[in-house]
Structure formats: structure tokens, C-alpha cells
Amino acid sequence: MFFGLTDKLQEVFKKLRNKGKLTEEDVNAALREIRLALLEADVNYKVVKDFVARIKERAVGQEVIQSLSPAHQVVKIVRDELINLMGGQNARLNLAPKPPTVVMLVGLQGSGKTTTAAKLALSLKKQGRRPLLVAADVYRPAAVKQLQVLGDQIQVPVWSQTGDPVEIAASAVREANHKGYDVVIIDTAGRLHINEELMRELEEIKARVKPHEVLLVVDAMTGQDAVTVAETFHQRLGLDGVVLTKLDGDTRGGAALSIRAVTGCPIKFVGVGEKLDMLEPFHPDRMADRILGMGDVLTLIEKAQSTIDAEQAAAMQKRLLSDDFNLEDFLEHLRQFRKMGPLDHILSLLPGFGGMKKLREELQFDEKELIWAEAIINSMTPEERRHPEIIDGSRKRRIARGSGTTVQDVNRLLKQFEQTKRLIRQFMGSKHLKKKRFPNLKF
Amino acid sequence: MGLFDRLKASLGKVRETFTAKIDNVLRRRKIDEELYEELEDTLILADVGVPATEELLERLRARVKTERVEEAEDLRRLLQEEILRLLGEPVPLLLPPSPPAVILLVGVNGTGKTTTAGKLAYFFRQQGKKVLLAAADTFRAAAIDQLEIWAEKSGSLFVRQKEGSDPAAVVFDALQAAKARGVDVVIADTAGRLHTKSHLMAELGKIVRVAAREVEGAPHEVLLVLDATTGQNALSQARLFKEVTGVTGIVLTKLDGTAKGGVVIAIRKELGLPVKFIGTGEKIEDLAPFNPAEFVKAIFD
Numbered sequence: 001m002f003f004g005l006t007d008k009l010q011e012v013f014k015k016l017r018n019k020g021k022l023t024e025e026d027v028n029a030a031l032r033e034i035r036l037a038l039l040e041a042d043v044n045y046k047v048v049k050d051f052v053a054r055i056k057e058r059a060v061g062q063e064v065i066q067s068l069s070p071a072h073q074v075v076k077i078v079r080d081e082l083i084n085l086m087g088g089q090n091a092r093l094n095l096a097p098k099p100p101t102v103v104m105l106v107g108l109q110g111s112g113k114t115t116t117a118a119k120l121a122l123s124l125k126k127q128g129r130r131p132l133l134v135a136a137d138v139y140r141p142a143a144v145k146q147l148q149v150l151g152d153q154i155q156v157p158v159w160s161q162t163g164d165p166v167e168i169a170a171s172a173v174r175e176a177n178h179k180g181y182d183v184v185i186i187d188t189a190g191r192l193h194i195n196e197e198l199m200r201e202l203e204e205i206k207a208r209v210k211p212h213e214v215l216l217v218v219d220a221m222t223g224q225d226a227v228t229v230a231e232t233f234h235q236r237l238g239l240d241g242v243v244l245t246k247l248d249g250d251t252r253g254g255a256a257l258s259i260r261a262v263t264g265c266p267i268k269f270v271g272v273g274e275k276l277d278m279l280e281p282f283h284p285d286r287m288a289d290r291i292l293g294m295g296d297v298l299t300l301i302e303k304a305q306s307t308i309d310a311e312q313a314a315a316m317q318k319r320l321l322s323d324d325f326n327l328e329d330f331l332e333h334l335r336q337f338r339k340m341g342p343l344d345h346i347l348s349l350l351p352g353f354g355g356m357k358k359l360r361e362e363l364q365f366d367e368k369e370l371i372w373a374e375a376i377i378n379s380m381t382p383e384e385r386r387h388p389e390i391i392d393g394s395r396k397r398r399i400a401r402g403s404g405t406t407v408q409d410v411n412r413l414l415k416q417f418e419q420t421k422r423l424i425r426q427f428m429g430s431k432h433l434k435k436k437r438f439p440n441l442k443f
Numbered sequence: 444m445g446l447f448d449r450l451k452a453s454l455g456k457v458r459e460t461f462t463a464k465i466d467n468v469l470r471r472r473k474i475d476e477e478l479y480e481e482l483e484d485t486l487i488l489a490d491v492g493v494p495a496t497e498e499l500l501e502r503l504r505a506r507v508k509t510e511r512v513e514e515a516e517d518l519r520r521l522l523q524e525e526i527l528r529l530l531g532e533p534v535p536l537l538l539p540p541s542p543p544a545v546i547l548l549v550g551v552n553g554t555g556k557t558t559t560a561g562k563l564a565y566f567f568r569q570q571g572k573k574v575l576l577a578a579a580d581t582f583r584a585a586a587i588d589q590l591e592i593w594a595e596k597s598g599s600l601f602v603r604q605k606e607g608s609d610p611a612a613v614v615f616d617a618l619q620a621a622k623a624r625g626v627d628v629v630i631a632d633t634a635g636r637l638h639t640k641s642h643l644m645a646e647l648g649k650i651v652r653v654a655a656r657e658v659e660g661a662p663h664e665v666l667l668v669l670d671a672t673t674g675q676n677a678l679s680q681a682r683l684f685k686e687v688t689g690v691t692g693i694v695l696t697k698l699d700g701t702a703k704g705g706v707v708i709a710i711r712k713e714l715g716l717p718v719k720f721i722g723t724g725e726k727i728e729d730l731a732p733f734n735p736a737e738f739v740k741a742i743f744d
Contacts, residue, residue: 036493039487039493040493040675041675042490042674042675042676045487045488108672108697108700109553109555109697110552110553110554110555110670110697111553112553139725140589141588141589141592141593142586143585145584145585146583146584146585146586147584148585149584149585149606153584192697192700193700194700194701219553219670219672219673221670221676221677221680222673222674223672223674223675223677223702224487224488224489225490225672225700225701225702225703226672226674228701228702229672229700246551246552246553248637248639249551249638249639250638250639250679251674251676251679252676254674274552274582
């Protein structure tokens with residue numbers, strides 16, 4: 001995610017880095033690139049204007065011109081401002097002191113409300129809460145059924161009735177009070193922000209059930225209109241936060257920047273996959289790091305910690321950092337990665353990956369290829385796994401036969417292994433990573 | 444109400460915001476740098492994107508010079524003409540001389556594929572065609588039920604399998620049924636998928652291959668369903684879906700909101716893909732064939 005913007009800004013700063021000092025023209029050149037990159041990333045043009053003006057004010061000033069490494073200074077300023085723009089600290093879900101907490105999801109058609117409702121319910125359930133899902137979308141054909149199917153999958157009850165959405169919401173809250181559910185998640189119908197009648201319906205639901213959280217669900221691929229939509233929903237309903245969905249694609253997600261800047265509403269969660277456990281808290285600082293190509297090591301580590309036990313993680317980390325990373329480690333790696341989720345998502349979290357577009361493309365393997373890779377490595381002798389350089393033509397033929405693959409497949413796997421090794425060396429060599437990130441790690 | 448008036452009415456909000464902005468920019472003044480800059484902002488705000496916007500403005504500047512245009516008001520006509528030039532001629536549906544015609548709907552999640560399938564079925568039913576809807580979205584919960592409701596509403600035949608079954612098998616069944624029952628148009632709804640998920644895209648490739656094997660020249664149309672609120676990512680969507688499925692055109696949905704869908708200009712320019720239909724509401728008749736000239740006229744007049 002945010003790959004494009006990352007690549008662009010890195011290009012800009014590479015140009016800056018090659019010079020000793022920054023002139024005002026250098027800064028202007030960088031700002032032009034930043035402006036273009038942000039516009040191409042669908043950041044609202046007014047937000048871009050303000051952003052660029054703020055950067056310029058700080059960048060052309062004394063601190064940059066006189067600082068020893070002006071390029072780093074600009075990177076820092078841009079990063080600070082990006083974090084600033086996206087809202088500083090991580091915002092959480094407000095839970096009511098006296099249950100049930102009522103959460104209401106609103107948004108345009110197709111933004112992902114129903115899926116988000118189920119994801120949110122699952123995440124709360126994992127935290128030991130007792131959520132109740134409410135199907136208040138009585139308009140879209142089969143919307144209620146969709147929520148019921150998802151509710152079944154995560155074993156969370158779904159409240160549904162025919163009739164008026166306001167009544168459905170109110171009766172759901174009564175049901176929660178009665179049966180002791182502590183979070184009520186209302187999935188409302190998608191609607192256009194300019195549909196007066198349906199917007200009024202949302203106001204009525206809000207007035208009736210007094211939700212603690214009204215969350216706007218927004219597609220991360222939304223263009224310039226994101227701001228109009230968010231502003232209108234905010235004016236009518238008083239939003240408490242935003243959920244950004246479909247961030248697992250290649251969208252640069254400029255909507256994340258704009259919505260916060262324009263409405264002041266924090267982004268609380270991001271959807272990063274179709275599976276129901278793929279909802280993550282939004283961290284502005286990490287997102288800014290991603291934009292700037294610093295990767296998102298913290299999210300990766302949290303993910304690793306929740307899926308792999310600490311001991312295994314420590315061992316894995318150690319091997320990752322050791323020089324003699326071999327095919328056995330590679331296999332172990334592939335297995336761990338598979339546990340954590342889709343590879344492209346995991347890889348997108350790695351530092352430096354944003355700038356390595358070509359490598360990223362080369363490394364695109366899908367889940368099926370992973371199974372093959374495992375079969376191929378399993379067909380090697382321990383000696384071959386530890387010293388891949390001894391694998392010659394005849395060994396390759398044997399390995400291919402043993403794993404039911406072809407010599408080309410074996411070659412491809414060996415190439416991928418070499419690339420991974422190279423990748424690891426590359427970010428091992430990054431001073432930023434070694435000094436600033438790893439001392440804080442608790443494994 | 445005629446087609447054109449309906450188009451005009453449903454584009455009401457787009458007209459209000461986009462046209463009002465252009466009006467504001469053009470009123471009261473002479474042609475200067477500031478004016479070009481404001482035009483640029485307006486186009487960017489319509490999601491036209493930086494490269495297409497720059498091209499439009501370059502052409503405007505050149506024509507202002509050669510045609511000695513002095514009044515800002517005259518820029519409106521030039522801008523209309525230039526947008527029209529980028530949008531190109533209307534491209535008709537590529538339907539085979541002998542039935543069944545096979546139309547595949549593809550796109551990312553939540554753009555309105557299932558709704559479009561229903562509306563498209565109705566569109567062909569209105570022309571007296573025998574239509575079959577194929578529920579090849581076997582992934583999203585209740586997508587099959589949703590399409591079945593549309594099949595009933597539009598009076599179309601319906602082919603389905605269980606949730607989770609192979610979508611290519613559903614398409615295979617649908618085509619067999621279509622051939623046996625003399626169906627004119629088969630419309631297959633597929634599951635939404637992000638264009639970056641290679642294994643899901645490969646699944647679409649399989650559907651296309653199965654269709655081609657069963658009916659000559661199929662799928663005759665592969666329509667990318669695109670949400671008008673989408674920004675520049677739409678280019679990436681169009682590019683990758685085109686690579687895998689040979690997209691032949693775009694259905695631009697949700698044009699009844701405030702989003703302009705300007706990215707289709709960039710898509711036409713970069714990938715040559717034309718818009719074939721636009722969705723302008725939630726009702727079954729809210730789908731219209733796209734005509735660039737009428738569209739530009741509806742926005743500006």
C-alpha cells in the first residue's frame with residue numbers, strides 16, 4: 001500500500017541526497033514532485049495545497065539550509081507533517097462505561113460496511129466482549145442474509161427484523177440490554193450523502209439509539225470526492241471516526257490523508273483483506289513511515305507476535321539476521337509467513353520494500369507457489385538445503401522428480417531464495433533499521 | 444422523459460458542482476495564468492488525474508493562441524470539445540451475429556457488479572431478448588441470493604451453484620443451459636476482487652478460457668464495473684483487469700452522487716478503454732448506454 005507515493009518521494013529525496021546543500025530551487029523542485037505524487041495518490045487538492053505550503057514554510061527556512069544533511073531534514077519535516085495531517089496518536093474505539101456500547105456504521109454503497117461490521121465483531125469477541133450484530137440494511141437485496149452468513153462464520157448473533165431500520169436498531173439495543181450483549185454493531189444500508197430521505201433516516205437512528213461511536217466506512221480507493229462525502233456525513237451525524245477499507249490493494253490511499261485533515265475525525269481502523277480477521281488499528285506514524293518507504297516494522301512484529309510464539313519468533317529473528325541464511329531457514333520462513341497472512345501484505349510491511357518496486361514484482365508468489373516451494377525444498381537432502389550452491393543439473397532433475405515439479409520450477413525457487421537473501425542483506429545494511437528500530441524490540 | 448433528459452436529471456449533482464465551478468472560473472475575467480490554474484484545480488477535483496489534466500490544458504492553451512480566443516466564456520466550448528476528443532467516439536456493444544452473447548462483469552469489491560448485472564439483464568429484456576444471469580460470484584456471502592432477486596425482477600433465467608463452488612463451473616453450466624434453451628444474452632456476475640491479488644485474477648482468467656471453449660468468441664464483452672467515486676487507482680484496476688481478462692469496456696456506476704468519475708478520461712487516454720454504460724441510480728432502469736457527446740453536453744449545458 002502507498003507504494004507509488006513511497007517510490008516517488010524516495011526518488012525526490014534521492015535527488016536531494018546527492019547534493020550537499022539545499023537551495024530554494026531544490027526545495028521547490030522537491031515540492032513540485034511531492035505535490036504531484038500526492039495528487040496522483042488522490043489526496044484532495046486543497047489538502048495538498050495546504051500541505052505543500054506548510055512544508056515549504058518549514059523547509060525553506062533556516063533549519064534546513066544550515067543543517068548538515070538537508071535532505072534528511074526535509075524527509076523528517078515531510079514525515080512529521082504527514083503524521084500531523086493524519087492525526088497524531090492512534091485513536092481507539094470508545095467503549096461505554098455502562099454497556100452496551102452502541103456502534104453505528106455508515107457510508108456509501110459498496111464501501112464495505114457489512115464486512116467491516118463482521119470484522120469489528122470478531123475483533124471485539126477476541127477481546128472477550130459479547131457483540132451483537134444488527135442488520136439494519138433493509139434496502140439492498142440479500143444484505144440481511146449476507147450479515148447472517150458472516151455472523152454464522154464468526155459465531156456472533158445477528159439481530160434482524162423486517163420493517164423500519166430505526167425500529168430494528170432500537171429493538172436490537174433492547175435485546176442487548178436484556179440478554180447482556182455488551183457491544184451492539186449496527187450495519188446500516190449504503191446510501192448517497194445527498195439522498196435527503198436516507199440521510200434523515202440515519203439521523204433518526206442516531207437520535208433513537210444514541211450510539212457511542214458513529215463510524216464512517218470509506219473505500220481507500222476513493223478519489224477527490226472522499227472529502228465531500230466525509231464532510232456531509234460528518235455534518236449530518238457528527239462522526240466519531242473513520243474505517244478505511246480495501247487498503248490491501250495498490251491504492252495510494254490519499255483519502256486517509258484528506259478525510260482526517262478536512263473533518264478532523266480520526267481513522268480508527270483499516271481493512272487489509274477479505275478474511276474476517278483482517279482489520280487493523282490505524283497508526284498515523286506507521287502509515288507515514290510507509291509513505292516514506294521506511295516500512296512498517298511494528299505492525300509486522302505485532303502480527304508475528306500474535307501468530308507465532310515468542311520463542312519461535314526470537315529464533316526466526318536471529319536466523320534472519322545471521323549471515324548464513326539457508327534454504328532450511330527459507331522454508332521455515334515461508335511457513336511462518338503463511339501463518340501470518342497473504343504474502344504481499346506481509347512484504348508490504350517490510351522496511352525498504354516500498355522503494356524496491358522491481359524486486360517486489362519478482363517476489364510475487366501466491367499461496368499455491370508456496371506449497372510447491374515447500375515440496376521442492378522437502379525433496380532436497382539436508383546437505384543441499386544448507387549449501388544450495390552444490391545443487392547442479394543432475395541434483396535439480398532429482399529434486400524436480402521428487403517434488404513432482406520441473407527443473408524450471410526448481411530454478412525459480414532457487415532464484416527466489418537468492419533474492420530473499422539479497423533483500424535481507426539490503427535492509428540489514430540499513431543503519432536506520434539497525435540503530436533505530438531493533439533495540440526496542442522485545443524479542 | 445427522454446433518455447437525454449433522464450441523463451441530465453440524474454447527473455444533477457455532477458452538473459451542479461462541476462458546472463458551477465467551471466462557471467465561476469470563467470465568469471468575469473480575461474484569460475490569464477490564474478484562470479488556467481483554477482481550471483486545473485477543477486479538473487483535478489473531478490478525478491481527471493494529473494497527466495490528462497495537463498494534456499487538456501496544453502491543448503486549450505494552444506487553441507487559445509491559434510484561434511485568438513480572448514473571452515474566457517469561449518473556453519467553455521473549447522474545453523467541451525477537448526474533453527470529448529479524449530473520450531472519443533461512442534463504442535457499441537460487441538455482440539455476435541448468432542446467440543448466445545456472453546457478457547462478463549468484473550471489478551474490485553463494492554463497485555456494483557451484481558446490481559449492474561440486474562440492470563443489464565433488464566436492459567436486454569426491454570429489447571425483447573431472452574436473458575440468463577449466471578451467479579459466478581460464489582465467494583461473497585449472499586451474493587447468489589442477491590442476483591437471484593434481480594433475475595426475478597428482470598424476468599431472466601438464472602443459473603447458480605452452491606456458495607464456494609468453482610465460478611468457472613457455474614459459467615460452464617450457464618453456457619450449456621443458454622445453448623440448450625436458446626438464450627440470447629448470458630450475463631455472468633463475478634466476485635469482486637482486488638486487481639493485485641494474483642490468484643484471484645488467475646481465477647478470472649480461467650472463467651474467460653472456459654467461456655471461450657464453450658461459445659465461439661466468448662466472452663464477447665468483458666465489462667469492468669467501476670465506481671465513479673474511485674480515484675486514480677482506477678487506472679491500475681483497468682490495466683490489470685485488461686491484462687487478465689481482456690476488458691472491452693467500462694460500466695461507470697454511482698454517477699448519481701457528487702463524484703464525477705473523471706478518471707475514465709484518463710483510462711480512455713492511457714488504455715483506450717471506452718465507457719459503455721453508466722449507472723445513475725438504484726432502480727432497475729437506472730442504466731444507460733454511454734454516449735460521450737450527450738454526456739459532455741449533459742454536464743455542461
